[in-house]
Structure formats: structure tokens, C-alpha cells
Amino acid sequence: MQVVTTIEEVRAARRQWANVGFVPTMGFLHAGHLSLVQQAKAENGVAIVSIFVNPTQFGPNEDFASYPRDTQRDLDLLSEAGCDLVWMPSIETMYPAGFSSYVEVEGVTAPLEGARRPGHFRGVATVVTKLFNVVQPTKAYFGQKDAQQTVVIRQFVRDLALPVQVVIAPTVREADGLALSSRNSYLTPEQRAAAPVLYRALSAAQTAYIEGQADAEAVRQLMLATLNQEPLAQVDYVSIADPQSLQELTTIDQRGALVSLAVRIGKTRLIDNLILS
Structure with a gap:
């Protein structure tokens, strides 16, 4: 498994593969994430995972600083799951000095989480668009647990004609029904x-x-x-x-x-x- 940090390294690795399944994550992985990685690997032959805690989708009073992180544990789990490449960009890589371009999705971002977390989906849509642009995946995998996020991603992929197939996998739960998170x-x-x-x-x-x-x-x-x-x-x-x-x-x-x-x-x-x- 290759671990990289730069856009150039991702693009260099990507050129060797015809089809790629991609799983964007914020790390601190659980069985739900790993099931997506395994599905990406099975359906495409190659699985790429990004680990990036995206600051632009957190509000000022939310848990960006305290969001759980355990990089070595994540890498061990991904290696066991058959991941081929892990991209761990820095904040400076994703949002370099002077960054001023954002993806805004109207309509489906207004209710529910969008009403309670202003700016959240602008951050999600922007970072996922950039991740897609760099990785150029054949298919990208997301969990149903973040239901509104799946609707938003499908909307901007369709609206912007991004050449990626979005795959939504069922929520993975504990034995008592609690959704993994x-x-x-x-x-x-x-x-x-x-x-x-x-x-x-x-x-x-x-x-x-x-x-x-x-x-x-x-x-x-x-x-x-x-x-x-x-x-x-x-x-x-x-x-x-x-x-x-x-x-x-x-x-x-x-x-x-x-x-x-x-x-x-x-x-x-x-x-x-x-x-x-």
C-alpha cells in the first residue's frame, strides 16, 4: 500500500490504473468505511482512500479541533482491507494561500443538516469536487448514513457533468442498531x-x-x-x-x-x- 501526501504523487500513481474505486474519508475509520474500501477494490480492482479532516465543513462551534484522529491505526486497517493508495493531503494542499473558489449547491442543501449547519455543504461539495478532480475515480463510494450528503453529491456530480459514478452503500450498524460513526x-x-x-x-x-x-x-x-x-x-x-x-x-x-x-x-x-x- 502506497501512502502519499501531494497532488502530484496521486496523479502519478493514478496514471498506471485503468479503473479506480475511491473512498473519501476523514479518518478514524470503522467497519463502515472498510466495507466501502472492500467494495471499491472488488468492483474496480484498485482502491484509493483519502484521509482529510476538512475544516471548511465544520462550523465555528463544532468539533474540528477535537475530531478523533488516529493515523497509524487507520493505515493498518486500510492495509488489511486491501487498499492500494492512501492520500493524506495537508490543509495547505487542499486550501493553498489565496484559495477563493467554492462549490455551492442550491435547493437540497437548504433543509435538515443544511439549516442547522450553515456552510457545511459548501465545504463538503468543494472538498469532494477537488478530491474527484485529483483522483479521477471511476466510481466513488459513500455510506447512506449521511443521507443528505449523498443527495448533495449526486446533485453536483450530475449538474457539473463530473465523470464519476457515485455508489451509495447501506449503513453499517452495531448489533443494537446504532449506525457506525x-x-x-x-x-x-x-x-x-x-x-x-x-x-x-x-x-x-x-x-x-x-x-x-x-x-x-x-x-x-x-x-x-x-x-x-x-x-x-x-x-x-x-x-x-x-x-x-x-x-x-x-x-x-x-x-x-x-x-x-x-x-x-x-x-x-x-x-x-x-x-x-
């Missing part, structure tokens, strides 16, 4: 025991839908009632939205719905989702 490491044992309430709320919504409930507000209230059973859960939002536009629904019809939520357990903000279809 690097931020789970922030949870105390008591908070970790409380965190599966997110998945219980999503599962309640899914069961109601399967049983014929089409009133979106009734499903939202069911989710809130489930979350309110957990004293440590502080609800940020629950959402029943159109899976393409991300606009809130009044009725769940044949198009299905993206059911998502954000909840604080202690100081840790967790997100999760399910797609009803």
Missing part, C-alpha cells in the same frame, strides 16, 4: 447504552409505514414519542421528506420517503436515517 467514540458507556434509541425511532416509522400509515405527521409524532422515552436524548429534528428534493411531506405516497433524525446524546450529535420505499 467516528463520533460514537465521544459517547460515555451510559450514553452509548442510550444511543440505539435513534434506530428504535426509525424502526417505529418503518413499521408504521409497512402497516399502511401514510400520514407523515403521524409518523413524525410516533418517532418523537419513541425518542422521548430516552431521558438522555435531546431531539434536534425528525423528518419525513421526499428522497430527492428533501422537502417535508404531508403524505407518504408511492415515491416513498427519507426518514431522518438528529439527536444529541450528551454533547454528541448523532444522525441516522432509513429510506421507505
Whole structure:
């Protein structure tokens, strides 16, 4: 496995491969990341992973400085997963002096996480576009857990005619349903025991839908009632939205719905989702 830091090294390595699967990450890898790497390797023959904690997608009061990092552990895991090249650019490489170009995606960035984290998706769209430009992947792999992010990435890839196929893989979960996330490491044992309430709320919504409930507000209230059973859960939002536009629904019809939520357990903000279809 080759480990590089510069754009020139990535481009030099890229020229030797016809097809490449690419997994952008912020490091502190878990089994969800590694499943993406293995899928990229299996489908393309070559897997490239980037590790970069992107400052432009963090707000001023968010956890950029404290975001978990463990480079050697990440490299060991990637080597075991069959990764071919790891790119670990510096902030100066991604945002050199005088940097002033950003990718803005309208519409789908406005609700949900976009409403609560101003500028977040501008940072995501900009960094992912630059990563794509450097790596030139055949396919790029993302997890469904960051549902709005997947919609945003598909939107700008389509709008800007970027020559990459975006692949969205299912959320990887613990046995009790908690979605794997690097931020789970922030949870105390008591908070970790409380965190599966997110998945219980999503599962309640899914069961109601399967049983014929089409009133979106009734499903939202069911989710809130489930979350309110957990004293440590502080609800940020629950959402029943159109899976393409991300606009809130009044009725769940044949198009299905993206059911998502954000909840604080202690100081840790967790997100999760399910797609009803």
C-alpha cells in the first residue's frame, strides 16, 4: 500500500490504473468505511482512500479541533482491507494561500443538516469536487448514513457533468442498531447504552409505514414519542421528506420517503436515517 501526501504523487500513481474505486474519508475509520474500501477494490480492482479532516465543513462551534484522529491505526486497517493508495493531503494542499473558489449547491442543501449547519455543504461539495478532480475515480463510494450528503453529491456530480459514478452503500450498524460513526467514540458507556434509541425511532416509522400509515405527521409524532422515552436524548429534528428534493411531506405516497433524525446524546450529535420505499 502506497501512502502519499501531494497532488502530484496521486496523479502519478493514478496514471498506471485503468479503473479506480475511491473512498473519501476523514479518518478514524470503522467497519463502515472498510466495507466501502472492500467494495471499491472488488468492483474496480484498485482502491484509493483519502484521509482529510476538512475544516471548511465544520462550523465555528463544532468539533474540528477535537475530531478523533488516529493515523497509524487507520493505515493498518486500510492495509488489511486491501487498499492500494492512501492520500493524506495537508490543509495547505487542499486550501493553498489565496484559495477563493467554492462549490455551492442550491435547493437540497437548504433543509435538515443544511439549516442547522450553515456552510457545511459548501465545504463538503468543494472538498469532494477537488478530491474527484485529483483522483479521477471511476466510481466513488459513500455510506447512506449521511443521507443528505449523498443527495448533495449526486446533485453536483450530475449538474457539473463530473465523470464519476457515485455508489451509495447501506449503513453499517452495531448489533443494537446504532449506525457506525467516528463520533460514537465521544459517547460515555451510559450514553452509548442510550444511543440505539435513534434506530428504535426509525424502526417505529418503518413499521408504521409497512402497516399502511401514510400520514407523515403521524409518523413524525410516533418517532418523537419513541425518542422521548430516552431521558438522555435531546431531539434536534425528525423528518419525513421526499428522497430527492428533501422537502417535508404531508403524505407518504408511492415515491416513498427519507426518514431522518438528529439527536444529541450528551454533547454528541448523532444522525441516522432509513429510506421507505
